[in-house]
Amino acid sequence: GESVGLHLPTLSVQEGDNSIINCAYSNSASDYFIWYKQESGKGPQFIIDIRSNMDKRQGQRVTVLLNKTVKHLSLQIAATQPGDSAVYFCAEKGYASGGSYIPTFGRGTSLIVHP
Amino acid sequence: EAQVTQNPRYLITVTGKKLTVTCSQNMNHEYMSWYRQDPGLGLRQIYYSMNVEVTDKGDVPEGYKVSRKEKRNFPLILESPSPNQTSLYFCASSLLSEKLFFGSGTQLSVL
Numbered sequence: 001g002e003s004v005g006l007h008l009p010t011l012s013v014q015e016g017d018n019s020i021i022n023c024a025y026s027n028s029a030s031d032y033f034i035w036y037k038q039e040s041g042k043g044p045q046f047i048i049d050i051r052s053n054m055d056k057r058q059g060q061r062v063t064v065l066l067n068k069t070v071k072h073l074s075l076q077i078a079a080t081q082p083g084d085s086a087v088y089f090c091a092e093k094g095y096a097s098g099g100s101y102i103p104t105f106g107r108g109t110s111l112i113v114h115p
Numbered sequence: 116e117a118q119v120t121q122n123p124r125y126l127i128t129v130t131g132k133k134l135t136v137t138c139s140q141n142m143n144h145e146y147m148s149w150y151r152q153d154p155g156l157g158l159r160q161i162y163y164s165m166n167v168e169v170t171d172k173g174d175v176p177e178g179y180k181v182s183r184k185e186k187r188n189f190p191l192i193l194e195s196p197s198p199n200q201t202s203l204y205f206c207a208s209s210l211l212s213e214k215l216f217f218g219s220g221t222q223l224s225v226l
Contacts, residue, residue, distance in 0.1 A: 032213055036215075042219060043207075043218055044158070044205070044217050049213070089157065091215075102160065102163055103148075104160075105150075105158040105159075107156065107157035108157050
């Protein structure tokens with residue numbers, strides 16, 4: 001089936017820097033994308049989402065960019081803090097064989113923020 | 116408080132001994148699903164349910180069963196666990212299979 005992937009497994013940044021986490025997707029029919037954050041010992045938590053009719057969406061300190069031409073998604077975190085250290089997953093809302101919507105996850109990028 | 120509750124948090128068992136991991140959500144979500152998370156493989160979907168009495172296989176359903184008799188509960192059943200089912204399991208729910216709410220996870224070890 002279609003898959004969602006990540007370019008880098010680990011990203012190390014200094015506190016206060018901006019972080020950019022990238023994600024490539026292969027299903028051109030996907031119309032909804034989500035970023036999740038997973039802290040150690042916890043379940044993934046929703047951060048931000050974007051629909052395919054948008055190129056950019058901003059939240060609090062986070063921005064998601066969608067480039068449909070090259071099927072690329074990125075998560076930008078401004079002024080990265082130690083509390084941002086976690087694994088970040090991108091996910092797309094894909095389609096099961098019966099037509100049902102199911103989310104498909106990338107493998108994740110580990111963000112390490114150094115004080 | 117809106118949440119997805121999984122139990123138990125940790126479970127150690129032996130090969131072949133049937134077990135059930137419970138999952139309950141209090142958000143009246145129609146969509147529920149189970150994932151396993153293994154190092155280097157990310158989250159892989161085991162089973163999902165679009166509504167009561169409607170379940171379907173995900174990417175890795177072998178060795179697992181589920182049931183959805185009520186909207187709030189979606190237990191994961193391992194009839195005869197094997198060591199390759201040692202993993203971290205997550206239950207999740209959502210309104211339209213979009214933004215997922217995850218439980219805290221169940222770390223299962225099968226000896």
